[in-house]
Amino acid sequence: MKKSLLAAALLSAFAMSAHAQSSVTLYGLIDTGLVYTNNQFGHSNWQLNSSSTQNTVFGLKGSEDLGGGLHTIFKLEQGFLLNNGAQAFSGLGFGSQAWVGLQSDPYGTLTFGRQFDVMNDLVGPLTAEFNTWGGSIAAHPFENDNLAANSVVINNSVKYASPTWYGVTFETMYSFSNKAGDFANNRSYGFAVSYSQGPLNLAAGYLQFNNAGTGSGAVTTSDTSANFLAERQRVWSLGGNYTYGPATVGLVWSHSQIDNVAGVYSFGTGTYLGANDDSAGSLAGSLRLDNFEANVKYALTPAWSVSGAYTYTHGAYNGSSPGWNTAMLQTDYAISKRTDFYLEGVYQNVHGAPEGSVLSHAMLNTLSPSSTDTQVAVTVGMRHAF
Template sequence: MKRMLIACAVTMPIATAAHAQSGVTLYGLIDEGFEAISNAPTTAGSPGARQYRLDATNGLNSSRWGLKGREDLGGGLTALFQLENGFELNNGRLGQGGAEFGRQAFVGIKSRPFGTLTLGRQYDSVVDYVGKLEFGDSNVGTAHGAHPVDIDNFNNSRRTNNAVKYTSNDYGGFTFGGVYSLGGVAGSVARNQIFSVGSGYHNGPLTAGVAYLQARNPATSLFGSNPSDTATANGLTGTPVVSGYASANAYHVIGAGVTYALGDAILGANWSNVRFAGIAALGNSSAIFNNVEASLQYHVTPKLLAGVAFDYLHGSHVSDTVGGANYSQFSTGVNYTLTLRTDLYAALDYQVANGRDSSGHGAVANIAGVSPSSNRYQAVGRIGLRHRF
């Protein structure tokens, strides 16, 4: 009996240590808000009117719940997985076009010396390394504060299916990685494939990132990556900002961003170049957009954060009658921390459009997460509550 007690005493810490390296975590976030929109389409298709609504998808974060787990395999290897569901709180519907785990769904292996390899539905490198530096992804900017219609995917409106992803370890604040999505089309390796690479650096007050994304046949592969998407109804065809370019055979994004903490202030800036190449409907022309953003966040008190940003998107002329629109957007917000898990916030976004859009008509304002305005102007105000669990 004494020998058995001694053996148990010796092995118990080992078992406990092994167990500490394995496990499954349930987590989630609920973000609900009341919104007032200055101009939105009516059901009869007449000129836009004011709209008031509850919305749980365009706040500081969209509502979600998920499971993530890991298991220590020994020898510096760890198996891991993550399943994350997005949902609409107000009606209980699945988010991301009806996908059960539309936000993320992957499994992989992490190696202590070499990094992490994962397989499944995942974020691209633009999201990983540059998107987090956008005002719309901060604790005062909502999804409406993303760049117009989230044209560069900085705000993670679109996921990459069938993706193989590598993420490096942290080397003195420097990280890098890449994503490759197999198109899965018989007889064509290139069709529907997606490729992205990026790197980031974080050291003290400085955070910076750069990334590149390329998607072949983007109307299907990237903008049409949700279950409910079709060639004529997806994130690319639903807005006049870019719907005229839905027949493009490739979509390219180059992005870079930086934030710098200076006392109680956080200064931010980012830039992206977006190109829709080989637009069949326009004689295989290309449409090019350049976007610049500058932002300032300030801790008024330890619990109160305020911020403001200006964003400018300029589109090139594709032909004499198509393209050449530009969109100026002002965003501001405040966030008050109630507890470590709960905060209250308010945000306001205002956009002005000029020129001709992708449809060849006079450009109309189209704030991300909102249906297009009937004129050049659009504003969205939101008061919300965010709770993490």
């Protein structure tokens, strides 16, 4: 009898220990709102929209303690559109993220699968468009620098993230084309570094795509991850912010070089503008874009905040010099730790673009383009995290 009780106690203790060493968590975030736009394809529009500020997702994440400071980790995440239940990344079971890897406390983390790029990881959080207090709708024109929250997801990728040493973190990644005999076609690679110490945060990064959108490589058209169809896209970015009491102020610069661009993709339209839409005008040649963003967030109370951002984007395209002014203003109120409501307005104007080209149409991220050089959108929304 005593032996049986001892065996049961040992078995129970072992089960509890095993449970403590591994975990799986179901999580998610829902963002929905009513959006008024003054011009979409020449008409004003009221619409129920999803993911105006943050991707609407659910997922599973977990870890297993292997001992000696080593862990197995994974994440499987799917984005969806709340208004109709559709997948945000069409045809993919876990389109937002799908990766597995090893995390070492002293040596860093190595992960494999479909992941966000390293520049988005480290530089993105310094921008308004990455955060809930600005969000996807306030992204830089055409989301040309991939700094908005997790809009481009990269296939076939291997990513390394260092531990934090004296406030410094480094990440690098390489994404394979997975095509025999065409190793360099539709591949991606990049690196980024950040520094965080007290109220100061700094980050810089580089990202490159080769022939994005073709085949089943790093970034494809089939899942809407490709923002540009181009021979090559290179992005440099640099930013910082400083927190003083309830206020955080940030500055971010990014430069995008897009060679032999064939088209621009808008998540809101579901079609390729320029490549397949004659009404928008076709693109050819190379496009250069410099984005200069200033942003601020101020906490009026622990529950109530106001935020704003302004971005001037200077372009160069076939002898023309288009320019974009994008401004955002938001107020947000949290009624609990997991639920908040927001009111946000975003304005964009473009000037100097070739007449009739896709560049001459204002187009806020996640929305269909305007028929003119100006677009204004106002959103009343709700977010819930679980």
